[in-house]
Amino acid sequence: MYSLLIDTHSNILNIVLFKNQKVFGILSKETPSQSKLLVPLIQNILEEKKVKIKEISQVIVVNGPGSFTGVRLGVTVAKTISYCLNIPIKSISSLDLLALSTEIKDNYSVAIRDPKGYYIGEYSATKSLLKEYSYISNNEFLTYASKNIIIKDIPINWNNIYKFEFLKDEDQYNIKPLYIKKIEVEK
C-alpha cells in the first residue's frame, strides 16, 4: 500500500512516498516557486520508484500553518488527487510534523517562523497538543522563548508520521488549509 505526502508549508518542498506506512522515497527541494515544481516532483518520485499514480491509495497533506500560497497549493493538489483517484485524504499540521520529530521528554513548544512572527504549537511530553495553535510577533516570541522550551528548525522524522495520532481524516470537498494568522480584512 502506497501513500503520498505533500509538504509545501515552507520554502522546502517535500514529497514523501510511503510503502506500508514506512518511508519508501523522499524528494526535497528548496525553491521559491512551489507552483512550478510541485506536480513535476510528484511525477519524479513516482517514476524514480516505479510506482504508478493509480497505485497510490492514500494522500496526506501538510495543511499549514506556513506559507499561505504554499499550503493552499499543497491542499489543492492533494484534494485533486483524492478526487480523481477516489482515495482517502488525510492532513497533518506543520507544527505536529515538528512535534513528532523531537525526542524531548518534557512539555515543549514548536515554533515555525514567518517574516513577521512565529506560529506556535504547545505539546506535552507525550506529544498531545495542549492548546490551540497561535501566531505571535517576533517581539512576543522573544519573551515567550525565554519561558518555554522551543523546538524549531529540526529535521523531520518522516517515519514517525504513522506512529503518533496526528493524521486527521479529511473530506476532499471540505479540507481547508490552516492559515492561523489573520489577514487584514479578518481583523
Place this chain on the structure above:
Amino acid sequence: MSSTKILAIETSCDETSIAIVENGTKVLAMTTNTQISTHAKYGGVVPEVASRMHAENITIVLNETLEKANLKLEEMDAIAVTYGPGLLGSLLVGVNFAKTLAYIYNKPLIAVNHLIGHIYANNLENKLEFPLLTLIVSGGHTELLYMTDEYKFKLLGETLDDAIGESFDKVAKVLGLPYPGGPIIEKLAKEGNDFYKLPLPVNDGTYNFSYSGLKSSVLNLVNNEKMHGKEIRKEDLAYSFQKRAVEEVCIKINKALDEYNVKQLVVAGGVSANKYLKEKLEDVCQKYNTEVTIPSILYCTDNAAMIGAAAYYLYQKKIYADLDIDACSYLNICD
C-alpha cells in the same frame, strides 16, 4: 469529423469556472462559482480571499461540470487553464489544479492567455472572421488589437493608466455605490442627462487610452459640489461620465476603421456587457459596414468556456505546456 473535448479552467480573478468545450465552439457544460457577494463586503476583490475561495471550491465546481455533461475526465482530449494575466494567488490554484489533472490522466496541458480567451469567447456564438479589430475592455484591461489570422495579434494601443472598467468601479465608489459599480453606473445613466461638464478625452492621435484624468475630474467635481453644499445628481453624473468614457473608445475605433479594412469589430471583456457602449460602437461601425460582435453576458464576463474556445487552436497546433509551467500575473497578448 472527430470531436475534441477540452476541459477548461479559469481562476484568474474572482470566478472559479470550469467548462467542457467541444471543438472550440460548443459548450457542453459550464459551472461558474462567483465570489462577488463575498468581495462586495470589502468594496473590491481581496486577492488572498479570492485565492482561498478558489482552493475551497475547485473540485466542487469540477464535479458539477462533469455531472452536467455526463462525461468523465478520461474522456477529455486536453486540459486547458488560464495561466495569466490576473491575480497571482488565484491563477496558481487553477494552474496547479490543471497540472494535477493533466498528470493523472496523461492529457496534454494547454496554457491559455486570459485576454485571448476573452477574444475567442466570440467563437462560441459567432465565428471570428479575419482580418478583424478587437477591443478588450474590462476591469484590468483596455486594449485595441488588429488580428490578421488565428493567434496573429498586432497591438494598436492600450490604456496608459486606469482600465476602463476600473474607472467605472472607482467612479461608482466616489458616488457611494456598492461594488461592482460598473453595471450600476450604466443603470443610473439611463435616468440621467448630460448635465455635468467633464473634460473631453485627449485625442493625441495614437491608439492609446487614458482614464485617470476623467476619473480625477469626477472626483474633483464631487468634492467641489460637496464643498458648496450641493447634492450630487448621481444619475446625471453617471450619464456624463459614461458618455465621456465611451467617447474615448469610439474615437480610437473610428481612427482604426479608417486605417484598417476589417470584417469585424470583436468586443471582449466585462465592460462589453455595457449596452450604451455597444450602441455607440454600432453607430461608428455602421459607417464602415463592419459588423460588431459582442458575446452574450455569460461569455463576456470571466468564464472557462472562453478558455476552452481559445485552447482549441493551440490543441490543433499541438502547442502544449510542460508540467513545470508557472502562472504569470502580468502577461501581454503578443507574448
